[in-house]
Amino acid sequence: MSLPQAHQSTLAWRQANRAKAVPGRTIVMTVRRCEGPGKLGWFESFKIPVEPNENVISCLQKIAANPVTADGKETTPVVWDSGCLEEVCGACTMVINGTVRQSCSCLIDEYAPEEGDEITLEPMSKFPVIRDLWVDRARLFNSLKRVRGWVPIDSTAALGPGPKEDQATQSTRYAISECMSCGCCLEACPQFLLEGDEDAWDSAFIGAHAIAQARLFNLHGTGKNLAPERLDELMGPGGVADCGNAQNCVKVCPKGVPLTESIGAMGRGVTMHAVTRFFKGK
């Protein structure tokens, strides 16, 4: 690799690479393989001839079509997850050159501009691997259940028009609503660690995305009916106080969700909630 891994994702570095990308080159894609949950992983490299503007997924498709490693060994096709291919579903999230991001929007020209340059793909480390680059993000969705990340409108009767929303709240909420549950913020968080035991999910750190979603729905005219429950959950073990303010989450979020502001806002929320509860007696 031409640079220490950690620096490879900086914007300036990527732009410079894109400008100098050599047409008709062959790159090396090194993939962390894993045959199934709990199995040990190993690395395999593939030589891939690339065209301009190719992305990681299209290279993975080439590997699937011809699963032969760089040293000529036949192997199984690499498994990965993807959906939208335009960075809105979050399914293709993986660790590329040591840093988490979506693979569909990851351009080869930006990461491996010269002949023989290498790109390393690894599955996210904070979720159980299903196979190769495909992970099980169930805990991420469990966190959304923990904070009741929805608007409670269960009813058989017509509820009439929804509540009005002012412009300021709307713009705060819009930014948070862009979250695509990709898991980048969790992968980069030093407080969010792999937890294979499902029973522990409800008391392990809930993660920045869910804290932000709690704020999104607490700010909603009808959603705020569940605000006390959300705040109770965020006060509990693994709640907002488990955040260590490393602020990695906000730096890796591909959607620019105001995660650290939401953490501050929900910190305020639970402080107020605790004081109110203390004097009200629940």
Added chain:
Amino acid sequence: MGLAGAKTVSDRQSFFERHSFLLRRLHSLSGIVPIGVFLIAHLTTNSSLAWGRFALRGEGEGMSIAQGGVKYFQEEVSYINEQVPHLLLIEVTLWVSIAFHAILGVYYATTGKGNTAHYPHMDNWRYSLQRISGYLGIAFIFYHVATLRWGWTWLVPGGTQWSHHFSASTLAAAIQGSPEGWTALGVAVALLYFAGITLLVFHFANGLWTAAITWGLTVSVPAQKRWGLVCFGLGAGLMLAAWSSLGAAFMVDPQEARATEAEMILHEHGPEELQRIENKLEGRPPADEHANAGGEG
């Protein structure tokens, strides 16, 4: 709400989990009050060893900067040891708070796993440094208190004891390695102090910054930045106070300081009292002993 969804978190957890919110907030609070407040008082008091001469004004006429510092520092220490009420209560509160903050802090630190190798952002470094400075800070505070307050002289290179009657000279002897001045081990102790106080001041300033997010005082990014500047300023000020205290303790001549302090006791309490205190410090049999064994850490 009759909605399917998450279970309410309650009765299936450890003590830490059941009271997680209260414990987290007490941990945060204890770092500010009383520990942080004490740190500010402690460092400003100590730094008087460096700037005391200027605070003495007319009283310090004809004194060198070092001598004036020793005199002013001794006055402060005497004030704390002889006039501050409920000193023992204050001390016990501090011990309990520091132990609480340290034990919980170590427990909390084990719930995370630093990743600066992959995400080398400044904030992420702060995160890791906060934990490292916590661990090392505990070790340093223990050494500091054990040697200078509890009298574990076998941990002091020169084997000397700290005395609040001879505050500057005995401090200098402990940090320089001997009552005669610098020794190699003394330099090592001074370096240990330098690392310890620097890490702890960082820990406090950074903790103050993150506490504002935890409690929900600073929500927006500009607010976090502004509060960051305030914490940086406070940290820089305390850092100066800490370094100047240490610098002064390392530069002061222990023997000259001892003379200044002896003169102060002589002037205030007379020769018998001076004799008694000196006997006690040197471990000589006391002439008549109505010991006053107070001290300040």
